[in-house]
Amino acid sequence: MTRYGMAIDTTRCFGCNSCSMRCKVEHNLPVNVMYSRAQTFDGDLYGRPTGTYPHVSVSFYTHSCQHCDNPACLEVCPTGATQKRDDGIVLVDNSLCIGCDSCIAACPYDGVRTHLGEPKYHLDYALGAADTPEHLAETVEKCTFCAERIDQGLNPACVEICRVGARIFGDLDDPDSDLSRILEERSYEQLKADEGTRPNVFLLK
């Protein structure tokens, strides 16, 4: 079996958000919609340090859908729009989504989903990949692990652009994948590991 996951190396991520912008462009995301965003462990978006002057420190990670093994969003979806593929990727089929926001309420990871109102754009033509799915009003969107790229044998866009190699994507069921190997070698933590969601995003320490 294939089970996709991603590691974020917090000793390398410097919060540049190049990945988040790449994602935004690649998927032609509407105004104020982001699937991913860099932040500090305090949840601060400006990279402010923790501690008290002058004894401070800062580290970053990127926050997005955790593509959980036991996703809290799945069962609460009344229409079956939220689906988990055989390879572990959690997707929202927006043709089925009614925008009830049950998934937003159930998911313990705040801020990884957006309820689209009427989507607005900065430009009058579509950016990004030609095959990017349409964004529909009154639906919920989130990170797709770039499923359409994965299906073409490509890495997710955010992985490809990371200049420090802070994002490692791969198959958790393949012991030889880069991801499995680094999880073997390094210590890591998972966000809200005690919620029972079994997230597949790992923050390398």
Added chain:
Amino acid sequence: MPSGTSKITRRSFLAGTTLSVGSLATLSACASPHLAGTSPNEKEVPAEERKCINICNGACCNCPLEGTVRDGKLVSVSPIPQPRENTGAIKGCIKGQTNPMRLYAENRGLYPMIQRGERGSDNWERISWDEAIALVAEKFQAATNEYGPSSVAFWLGGGNLNGVINGNGAYDVNTPRNSYMGIGCERFLSQTGYTIFSFDWDLPLVYLGGEMMNHPYFWLQDLVNSKLIILWGINPAGSGGHFVPWYVKAKENGAKIISVDPQYNSSGMLIDQWVPIRPGTDSALMLAMANYIIDNDLVDQDYLANHSIAPFLLKEDGYYLKLSDLGKKLDIDEEGNEVDSPVVWDEKANDFISCLESTAGAVHGTHEANGVNMRTVFDAVYDNIKQFTVEYAAEECDIDATIIEELAREYATSGASCIQPGLGCGRYYNSSSLFYNLPLLAALTGNSSKPGAGYFGYGQALVSPFTGVVSQNLDSLYVEEPNFGRCISGQLIRDIAETGKYGNEDFPLRCVYVMTTNPVSTYAGPKEIESALNKIDFVVTADPIMTDTAKISDLYLPICMPWENPDDHNGTFMLQKAVEPAGECKSDFEVLNLIAEKMGFSDLYPKNDQEYLREVLDTPENIEAGAAYDDFKKQGIIPVETYEVAELTAVELNYGGRTRFYMEEDCRRDDYGQVTTFTDHSPFYFHANEAYPTNPKREKYPFFGFSFHDTYDQSSIYAHNPMLDEFREGPFVRMNTKAAAERGIQEDDVVRIYNDHGTCTIKVKLTEGIRPDCIQIPHGFARNEYIDGYPQDLSTIAINPVVPESAVHDWICNVEKVEEGDQ
């Protein structure tokens, strides 16, 4: 006259890595096509896509980027992908990805426009290119006829630095210049003899350190060999993302990284220790370290004596004693030419001998020979710097003495220490001293010319995954009989406009043509610059966007952005046209062609842009190397066959391979009769213009203010960018949490920052990562993006007599909360 084929110069390469300038403002008359609001979800039949290479031109790193074009529109811009193992090879940041947004931003100018009524009245009227060009030609011709060619000046900036055809950034002020701009500009200016205002950015580092002192460039890939790295006034994570992989690698290799900076920023994830220095006092800390090293027997005596200029002998006139002074036989260089080398007193030979032969130079001592009195450079320098002790710096820089001592000791003893100086400490009136003090530290400790050690650089990796040209044919750069006008620092417009003189010479300035620079937004003292421009009869701004400078001009000419016209980036990659220019925008080359023709120079440009490009690139060497016009035209950027990160050590480039911390030649950038002294040419600390602790005005204005270029901010070219605004949420001032609390200021409050020069009303973000006596403001947003006022208005022009950097960080201020009803 440069002619024939010439190699890419170090200077032009450096210039390509630098800069700062640009800017914005909105105008209804320039509302762009492709601005939306609607929901363009339409994804009909997938249209054919093509890739093209172009440049960000963000007035910083000039990164090559890859664009995707579909249906004639630029749908994506991103760094050029690299295999994962090519650490550090990906250039381009989050800002560069917003290039499609920039093309069609609301501040984009689309048509030539003339300002009716007073300048700055925002009373614009669209006119045709024919009318605009006729007006420019008429004004230039009239000024030239009455006052001579120097009365027309071109103010050139960093918005378009290295285009072979359209480039228009002038760093150096020599005549003719060592570096060159695009053929469009150079041919026009060498024909007309008009004045050039060069831009005043990064000069302590690039001009003094790089050009004048010839300091060895420390390449990023050598960081893996460093044991100690001091980031001095530099924030690679925020403003040089492509440097970060090299620092990460160094850290993973065990290097200790220290940041000397008034602010703690996103580079904090890299560093082990933060030394929060008071702004403007960096030179005092460097010299305290030097004194501690000298006083505590930490000097690498062999390096100082035999690999630095310390034992060179200074005559009373400030020049080195040379072989000819003693009637000795001159040295012969590798090419067989005679060279008059500096002489040292050699303690083994017990004689004055050439520095090339000496292995036991005397660092101390006074001498007399042939009636000439002299002393060593080291002694002369030490007399001036010994006063800047650890205790002095502890007070001046507000750093514990023990921290300074530990810093000095670690620097001297790590085995391979590297200081990476940035622009944070480089934009003060007194920043020139940095590039004498840094090599002094290296000379004292031997931290140069060995793996992992260095003191100079601009965050550049020597090994690129792409190949450039071998040579360039610059035969057509200038007209056959060039008439070079004077090239001077832009800030001097303040005095020229006021007095009509440059030094003692008459200088009747009548017309200014502002090209891809935005001094009214980005220079220190923008109000003084505006006032100077207001004294000029005719001001034209030619820029892709309606800048704040354009707003106070008589005429605005809309210029192409990257992606809209073809060019070549200084022989390193081709700028391939991706889309048609917005509105009626034209390239600088086209516009100068039109002006030249109207002025009667109809044969000034016998070739078109592509023909010139072919001429420049099609040298026999390039054709053989597969890096000529057709190769670049086809590929845009040419990958190297194998990308290998070789170990590279920066080696001293100066005579005898000696580290140089004194400048014997007069290296003033401009000569208007100013007086300089020994300490303008050697290690020293003197106060910044306003940013120094004992400034009596600090009673009224207790805060030091300085600006930042960070993850989402650069020069004004990135103002009015709603895609970036989603991340950055507009301009704000950073302030220390405790200092704010003492004034009743909380997160997101609106405050007024003010001093005698200006005022700005702005939202606050609190942080523990800044000194309590400092505030930090953005540099680059346009005036109309602020609640009131403009942060750069708090700065003032302060012209260093040798290195006239625009001192944008050199100011103090007060901060007060603005109550809601008062906003």
